[in-house]
Amino acid sequence: MSKPEIRIAIDCMGGDIGLPVTVPAAHQFAKQNPDTRLLLAGNAAAIEAALKGLADLGRQWYEILPASEVVTMDDSVEIALRRKKDSSMRVAAQAVKDGRADACVSAGNTGAWMAISRYVLKTLDGIDRPAIATSIPNQKGGATTMLDLGANVDCTAEHLLQFAIMGSALASTVDRHERPTIGLLNIGEEVIKGNEVVKQAAELLRSSGLNFYGNVEGDDICKGTVDVVVCDGFVGNVVLKSIEGLAKMVAAMMRAEFTRDALSMAAGVLAKPVLDRFRDRVDNRRYNGAALLGLRGIVIKSHGSADAYAFGYALQRARDAVRKGLLEGTASAIDRLRQSLQAAAVQSAELANDVSDPAP
C-alpha cells in the first residue's frame, strides 16, 4: 500500500506579493515532494494564469479551490471575518475543516489568518487561546522554538502554561526533541526579577510534568539554552522583530564594508564562498513558517514578504507537521497534563485524609 497523500491548502492570494510567489513555490514544492497534493485557494483564472508555463509534473499535483475575495494586508479582523466570507484564506481553512486538506498555509495578514482559522477550526479542548510559534536558529546549530509571537497580548499564568504545552508538543513531534526543555522568558539580574504573571507561571510549570528548565533571559534564545522559550505575545513579537532588525542591520553593514572600495571588493570576491556559507547559516528564509498552535487543524503562517524560496519552507513546515503528527502530539500532551494534574489532586486529597483520619 502506498503512503497516504499529504494535502495542503494554500491561500494563493495572501502576502505582500501573492500569486507570483505562492504558485511557483507550490509547483516547486510538489516537484520535490511527490507525496503531496496542493489545494490552491484563490481566483481560479488568476491561478490558472500563474500556472501557465510551469513544467508538467506528470501527475495531478494540484486542485483549485475557487475563492472570490482576498483579505488584504490592511484589512481589519472584523472585515476579514465578517465581510469577506469567500476569501482565499477562509476557503483554505475551510478545506482543513472539511477534511479535504491536512494543513493550510497563508502569507497574508497575521491577525486575519489567526481569526479566520480560529473561527473555522476552533481551539483544541483544554486550550483557551491559540498561539503563534516559530523557530529561531541558535548557536548550537539547531533552532529554538519560541511562542507566543503576537496572538495574545495580556496573558495569565495559565495561558503561559498552555503555550508551554503546545510548544513542547511542537518541539517533540516536528523537531523530534525528546522531552523538550522549556524556558520561561524573564529578566535577569536586574532590580526586580520578573512580573507577577511570570512568577505564577513558573510555579505552574514546575508542577506541570513538562521538562521545565526554569527562567531564561533574552540571550538564551540564540544560545539555545532550552528547546522552547515561552513568553506573552507582546514580548515575543517585539523580541522577534528586534532580532530580525539587528540581523538586517548586520547584513547591510557587511555589504557596505565589502563594497566600500576596490580593495574591499576584491577581498569580498576572495571571501565569497565563506561569506555565502555564513549567509546560508543565518538566512532566516529557511526558518519561514510560524505555526498557529492550539487549533483543530494544522495552520501555518508564512512571512508576508516571503519569496518563493522562503514560502517553500512554510509549505515544508506544514508537511512536516502533518507527517510527524503535530495535532495528535498536542492533544496527547494536553491529556498527559490533565492526568498529572488529576493525580496531583488525588494525592493531595489522600494526604489531607491521612492527616484528618487518625491512625487506627
Add this chain to the structure above:
Amino acid sequence: MSKPEIRIAIDCMGGDIGLPVTVPAAHQFAKQNPDTRLLLAGNAAAIEAALKGLADLGRQWYEILPASEVVTMDDSVEIALRRKKDSSMRVAAQAVKDGRADACVSAGNTGAWMAISRYVLKTLDGIDRPAIATSIPNQKGGATTMLDLGANVDCTAEHLLQFAIMGSALASTVDRHERPTIGLLNIGEEVIKGNEVVKQAAELLRSSGLNFYGNVEGDDICKGTVDVVVCDGFVGNVVLKSIEGLAKMVAAMMRAEFTRDALSMAAGVLAKPVLDRFRDRVDNRRYNGAALLGLRGIVIKSHGSADAYAFGYALQRARDAVRKGLLEGTASAIDRLRQSLQAAAVQSAELANDVSDPAP
C-alpha cells in the same frame, strides 16, 4: 579662567573583574581627558597596588575614597543596601550626594547599584521611578536610546510617559538631537495591537508636548526610526539581551566559517581589514555605559563583563553627561511638561467655562 574640572567617582571593586579593569581604565581615561579628576572608591591598599606601574600623568588625577565593603554580583538589594553600608558602590554614590563628584560609575550588580544610588541621591521632582537607558547602534550610523532596560517591571502609562521625558532629555543633551523623536515600543500587524498600558501611554504622549512619533516595532530599534524608544523594563531587558545574544551568535558563526579550513583562513586573512572595520562598527563595547535616569545626580552603569576598553566608554558617558548638562536638561524637560500640562488644564477649564457660560 580654566574650565572647571569634571570629577567622576568610580566604584573600583564592582563588576565581574573589578580592580584589574577599573583602575587601568580610569588611568587611561584620565590621560585622555586632562579636565577630569577621578575618585577611586574601594579598598585603599588594593587600589594603591593596582595603581603601581601605571605611568605618571604629571598631575594629581585621582583621589582614593576608602570603602571597606564590596557588593558582589550575587548580593540581594537588601544585603547591598542594609548590610553593606560602607561598600565601594555606596561611597561612590555618596561622593555625588556630597558634591564631591559630578557623576558616579559602577560595573557592579545592577539591582544593587540602582537601589543604592536611588537611596542615596533620591529621585528628581516629578519622577516616580528611575529608569535605565542605553544606546543601541542603528543602521543610520547613529544610536537609538532605549529605556527602561530592567529597573521597572510593571509600569503604568504615567511611568512610560516619565521614561519618555527622561529619554528625550538624554538624547537632546548628551546626543545633541534637537527635539528627539520618541517611539513607543508596540507590536504591529498582529491580532491585538498593544496592551492597555501602551494604548494609554500613547494618549499621554500625544498631548505631552514631546516630539512623539507614535508606535514603533522591534525592528525600528536597529532601523533608527526614532531617537528614543520607550518600553517597560521587562520588555526592554529581554529585547536588549536578545539582540546581544544574536550579535554574539553572528560573531561566533563568522569566526567558525573563516576558520573552517585552510582556504577559508586564507580568505579571512585577505579580508581582515574589511572584517575589522565591520567588527568595529558592531562592537558593543563602544556603547557601554547605561544611564540611571531620574536621580538627583549622574549615575552610570557599566556592563559587568566590561574590559578596560569598554569601561572607558562608560567613563566617557559619565563625562559627557556632566559636560553637556544632562541633569539640568532633565529637570527643565520635566518643568516644560508640567507647564504644558497646566496650560492644557487651563485651556480645557476655559473651554468648559465658555460652554457653561452662555455668550452675552
